Amino acid sequence: MTDAPGRGPYAKSAARRSEIITTATAVFGTHGYRGGSLRQIAKQLDLGLTTVMHHFPTKVSLLAAVLSQEDAADTDFLDRSARDGFIPTVLAIVERNIGRRELVRMFTVVQAEATHADHEAHAWLQERYASVIPDYRDAIEHDRSLGRLATTRDATMLADLVIGTWEGIQVRWLADGTDPVDGMRVALEALLEPIRR
Amino acid sequence: MTDAPGRGPYAKSAARRSEIITTATAVFGTHGYRGGSLRQIAKQLDLGLTTVMHHFPTKVSLLAAVLSQEDAADTDFLDRSARDGFIPTVLAIVERNIGRRELVRMFTVVQAEATHADHEAHAWLQERYASVIPDYRDAIEHDRSLGRLATTRDATMLADLVIGTWEGIQVRWLADGTDPVDGMRVALEALLEPIRR
Numbered sequence: 410m411t412d413a414p415g416r417g418p419y420a421k422s423a424a425r426r427s428e429i430i431t432t433a434t435a436v437f438g439t440h441g442y443r444g445g446s447l448r449q450i451a452k453q454l455d456l457g458l459t460t461v462m463h464h465f466p467t468k469v470s471l472l473a474a475v476l477s478q479e480d481a482a483d484t485d486f487l488d489r490s491a492r493d494g495f496i497p498t499v500l501a502i503v504e505r506n507i508g509r510r511e512l513v514r515m516f517t518v519v520q521a522e523a524t525h526a527d528h529e530a531h532a533w534l535q536e537r538y539a540s541v542i543p544d545y546r547d548a549i550e551h552d553r554s555l556g557r558l559a560t561t562r563d564a565t566m567l568a569d570l571v572i573g574t575w576e577g578i579q580v581r582w583l584a585d586g587t588d589p590v591d592g593m594r595v596a597l598e599a600l601l602e603p604i605r606r
Numbered sequence: 607m608t609d610a611p612g613r614g615p616y617a618k619s620a621a622r623r624s625e626i627i628t629t630a631t632a633v634f635g636t637h638g639y640r641g642g643s644l645r646q647i648a649k650q651l652d653l654g655l656t657t658v659m660h661h662f663p664t665k666v667s668l669l670a671a672v673l674s675q676e677d678a679a680d681t682d683f684l685d686r687s688a689r690d691g692f693i694p695t696v697l698a699i700v701e702r703n704i705g706r707r708e709l710v711r712m713f714t715v716v717q718a719e720a721t722h723a724d725h726e727a728h729a730w731l732q733e734r735y736a737s738v739i740p741d742y743r744d745a746i747e748h749d750r751s752l753g754r755l756a757t758t759r760d761a762t763m764l765a766d767l768v769i770g771t772w773e774g775i776q777v778r779w780l781a782d783g784t785d786p787v788d789g790m791r792v793a794l795e796a797l798l799e800p801i802r803r
Contacts, residue, residue: 444641
């Protein structure tokens with residue numbers, strides 16, 4: 410983001426905020442949330458710690474901003490799935506994620522830490538499952554009612570498995586670049602049995 | 607492990623070593639490898655840092671010991687799979703993992719961090735994929751040749767997907783206790799199409 414002259418202090422503040430979030434994404438993705446620090450983030454940006462703390466007074470407030478980037482991207486999932494079908498919609502997100510590797514890595518590392526009940530992002534992780542799984546279940550049931558999918562398996566179980574498989578495949582891609590779209594397509598077809606027309 | 611009297615200094619040293627590995631597993635599973643420290647591990651055990659460093663002079667030498675616990679458990683995979691079938695053998699390990707939650711958590715957290723090419727465990731992660739995937743591929747092909755599996759999908763792709771799915775399902779189980787055996791059974795049946803006899 411370029412900081413055009415004349416955009417005023419608000420625009421400048423928003424640009425600074427966004428740059429802190431980007432750096433925090435990389436730091437949490439490398440050291441984990443627990444291993445990362447505001448000091449480290451300030452240092453990488455060549456900023457004073459007080460400047461960072463002006464925008465994010467605590468590390469946990471910065472974590473919330475970092476994690477909400479991920480969620481904002483997929484708000485229209487159900488509409489897209491109703492239009493294009495569940496499998497193409499998921500594959501489009503897997504493909505888009507290839508271009509946001511450090512965001513996916515941060516998400517993977519923080520999620521692993523956050524499985525601990527006393528982790529700062531544990532409630533976020535629980536809420537995420539509680540919102541994504543019913544959406545995926547509904548999208549799968551909708552596709553089935555339209556005759557797009559032949560599977561007779563329980564839709565909540567399928568939603569669980571799609572999420573689990575996706576996350577596991579992304580770890581592998583982060584580690585050695587194995588194509589996640591190919592793997593995800595094969596897994597989705599095996600689980601959901603699309604009907605070709 | 608109890609430290610029976612008369613077992614001598616070697617047994618005592620082995621017990622101490624094993625207790626350090628167990629504590630390091632919990633610390634790395636909570637803070638990640640990068641966020642954990644020998645000092646923290648020593649403190650939790652109420653030991654001096656020099657005692658810990660007598661057994662593990664560097665944090666990375668302790669990481670190697672922690673990670674090798676995981677590998678040691680599955681050395682007879684191919685024999686078991688040839689005897690009992692691939693699906694039952696994988697499900698037995700998923701089930702056994704339920705009793706080693708902190709080991710699985712450590713493995714999940716360190717693996718996520720280790721996707722970074724400059725992480726201390728990155729080479730370990732690459733070697734793990736390089737040894738597990740061909741074993742799983744061979745086990746799947748063997749089952750197919752015996753008429754146990756109907757799938758015609760590429761066996762290397764299937765091996766990749768079994769590992770990815772398994773790891774994703776375990777994250778969910780770590781986070782909220784969702785039964786990993788049930789999910790894994792459904793995923794394996796969808797991917798591998800077992801032939802019932």
